[in-house]
Amino acid sequence: MILARSSLALAAAAVIGLSACTEMTSPDNPNRNAQTGALVGAGIGALIGSKQGDSARENTRNAVLGAAVGAGLGAVGGAALDRQEAELRQQLGNNVGLVNTGSQLVVTMPQDILFATDSASLTGALQGDLYTVARSINNYPNTTVNVVGHTDNTGSAAYNMDLSQRRAQAVSSVLINAGVSASRLNVIGRGEDQPVADNLTAAGRAQNRRVEIVITPNG
Numbered sequence: 001m002i003l004a005r006s007s008l009a010l011a012a013a014a015v016i017g018l019s020a021c022t023e024m025t026s027p028d029n030p031n032r033n034a035q036t037g038a039l040v041g042a043g044i045g046a047l048i049g050s051k052q053g054d055s056a057r058e059n060t061r062n063a064v065l066g067a068a069v070g071a072g073l074g075a076v077g078g079a080a081l082d083r084q085e086a087e088l089r090q091q092l093g094n095n096v097g098l099v100n101t102g103s104q105l106v107v108t109m110p111q112d113i114l115f116a117t118d119s120a121s122l123t124g125a126l127q128g129d130l131y132t133v134a135r136s137i138n139n140y141p142n143t144t145v146n147v148v149g150h151t152d153n154t155g156s157a158a159y160n161m162d163l164s165q166r167r168a169q170a171v172s173s174v175l176i177n178a179g180v181s182a183s184r185l186n187v188i189g190r191g192e193d194q195p196v197a198d199n200l201t202a203a204g205r206a207q208n209r210r211v212e213i214v215i216t217p218n219g
Contacts, residue, residue, distance in 0.1 A: 080217060081105060084140050091132045095125075104216045107133055111151070111167060111209035120166035127174060133213055134178030146186045146214040147172045152205035153192040165189025171211050 085100040088107065092098065097108035113125045137145055149164030149171075165187070172187045197204035 078102065080140060080142075084136055084215070087139075088133070088136055091136075092129050093126070096129050104214055107213040107215070109171065109211045109213070110206070111149075111211060112206055114171070114211060115167055118163070120163065120170050122170050122174065130171065130174045131178045134175045134180050137175065137180050137184070137215065140215070140217075142218050143184070144186070144216050144218055145175070145180070145184055146188055146212075146216070147175070148188045148190055148212045148214060150190050150194055150196075150208060150210050150212065151192050152195070152208040153199045154205065157191055161189050161191035163189075164191045167211055171213070175213075 081100055081102070081104075085098065085105055088098055088105070092107075095110060095113055097106075097110075099106045099108070109126055109129070114122055116123065137143065147168045149166075149168035151160040151164050153160070166189075168187045168189055172182075172185050175185060176182050192199075192208070195204075195208040196210075197207035199205050199208060
C-alpha cells in the first residue's frame with residue numbers, strides 16, 4: 001500500500017514540477033506549447049505507467065518512466081506547433097486569423113474575402129495565402145487537417161449548412177491542388193451552428209462567415 005501511494009506521489013510530483021516550469025513562463029513565450037505538451041504527456045504517461053507493473057515497486061518505476069517518455073513526446077508535438085505557428089505568422093497576410101490552442105493551429109479565412117455573397121466560387125484575394133498554408137501543411141506531414149465552413153444565420157439553416165459545406169470543399173480543393181494529400185483532409189460544413197460573434201450586428205455576422213483550417217498533430 002505504501003509503495004502504491006509512493007507511485008502516485010511520484011507521478012504527481014512529475015506533473016507538479018513541470019507545471020511549475022510552465023507557470024513561470026510568459027504567455028507569449030514561443031516555447032509555451034512545448035512546455036504544455038510536456039506537462040500533459042508526463043501526466044498521461046505517469047498514469048498509464050503506474051498501472052503496468054505486477055507489483056507496487058514495478059508500478060512506481062513504470063510511473064516515473066511513463067512520465068519521462070510522455071513528457072518527451074508531448075514536448076515534441078508542442079514544439080512543432082510552435083514552429084509552424086511562428087512560420088505562418090511571418091508568411092500570412094493580415095486578413096488571415098491564426099490561433100494556437102496548444103493542441104491545434106486554427107487558421108481562419110474570412111468568407112467575405114474568399115467568396116462573393118451566396119457563392120462557393122473562390123475569388124483570387126486569399127488564394128496566395130491558401131497556397132502558403134498548403135506548403136506549411138506539407139512541411140509538417142504528421143498532422144490531420146479539418147477544413148470547416150461557417151456562415152451567419154441569414155437565410156434558412158439548411159441553405160447555410162449546404163453553403164458552408166461547399167465553401168469548405170472549395171478551400172479543400174485548393175489545398176489538394178497545391179499538393180496536400182486528400183487523405184489528410186476532412187471537409188466539414190457547420191452552417192450557422194458555431195458563431196464566434198453576435199449575429200445581431202453586421203460586424204458580428206461578418207466574423208461568423210468564415211472557413212477554418214484546423215491543423216492537429218497526429219498522436
